[in-house]
Amino acid sequence: MDETSADSVTLDMLREARETVSRSPLGVINTPMIPWSQTTLPLSVSCNIQIKLENLQRTGSFKIRGVANQFARRPKGGRFVTMSAGNYGKSFAYASKHYGSQGKVVMPETAPESKSILIQSFGVEVERVPTSCLMNVVNRCVQDDNMTFLHSYDDLDLIAGHASLGMEVLEVLPEPDVVVVCCGGGGLLAGVAAAIKLSGCDKTRIYGVEPEGACTMYKSFTEKKPVGMDTKSIASGLAPPFAGRLPYELCQRYVEGIILVSDEEIKTAVSTLYRAGLVVEPSGSAAFAAIDNNKIPDMEEKNIVCILSGGNIGKDELANFPD
Structure with missing residues (x-):
């Protein structure tokens, strides 16, 4: 990993990883993208939002994409x-x-x-x-x-595998105005952002969303280097102790900014999604929470993609969220 930099990530590499992921014996799914307007979800801004349903992915989250590429190369x-x-x-x-x-x-x-x-x-x-x-x-x-x-977010093969999600997005919406992605260590955000930007979508604004109590990438952007912190959030999947070095480099290059949401906003997002028939865990709900609370700049009349990144939440956990 130490020799790997953002310059190592090329469109050809991401396309090759996409093929590896799509052919993987692990059965990675090209997950559906549905219009927000075809759900019962509330929307206070006039815009066109597509929701990428990674909560329906094999093993319940986007992580299988990166794992498929990692294991194929080991x-x-x-x-x-x-x-x-x-x-x-x-x-x-x-x-x-x-x-x-x-x-x-x-x-x-x-x-x-x-x-x-x-x-x-x-x-x-x-x-x-x-x-x-x-x-x-x-x-x-x-x-x-x-x-x-095998690193769970700061790994070139993993990030390239996650980029397959970004490429699937572009097949449905070739030139999105805004893409909103959850961010923990930054592997998914880095992969999706690299796929979209290297595919020629120069005007697309890509935002990462982190919990306020686990904002390592936000702090890394502020301090202009990857940093760690004592993280704490209901979204445990978005709370690693430090931001990844390679994800940070890629996010610095391709991501517009990092948006913060509170644990209360995440809890409400989980409940709102559940009432609309979408089972999404706290970590998978962060991007939705940012959109639902109007935290994304300049959404009016824009084509926006919201990634619901995981649905691994049990009935016992759901019982702790507001009705």
Whole structure:
């Protein structure tokens, strides 16, 4: 990773990754994009919004895209370790089982217990630790157990795989005015932004959305370098302890800005989406929360894409959200 820069990401590379993802034996889905106007969702601004339903993706989130490209470029039957709050870990475990690899997921203690159980059901070991200790445990597994680290967001192959989502968007809406994407470590945002901008959509404005309590990319933009923080949010999938170096470089190049939403706005977004028949987890609802609270600049009469990035939320968790 250290030698990799934003210059390494080319349109040809992203197109090749798109082919790899679409042919993957993991069964990655070209998810539907539906007009906001065909739902019962409220809209206070006059604009045309398309919703990309990654909550319907195989394993329940966009993460399978990057994982499909990562595993296609690694030896089968390897021994891999990663860190994840849930969604990447689920896709990683699913791929590990398919390819006959030995896997371990290091999870923050704040992640829902249900996600740990689900990951373990694929035959992958889970170790839950304080967020500040994630990388220490990963490094121990690499050094002591001779495992290969697969990064859950700061990895070239992963980002290229996520770019397939951006290319699917352009097949439906060739020149969007605005694209709104959730942002944790920045892998999805970087991949989607690179795909759209390198495809020639120079005028498209791309915004990342982060929780106020886990705004590592926002702070990185402010300090002009990747930074970490003590993150805390109901959207645990958007709360890694630091922004990725390569995602930061790509976001600096291709992203208009980072929008912040509160945990209360995320909770309301989950409930609003659920009432409209869309099961979306807190981390997957951030982009919608930003649009629903009119936080995206200049939306009037624009063609906008909102990515709902994941739907891994259980009935027990949904019960904690307002009706």
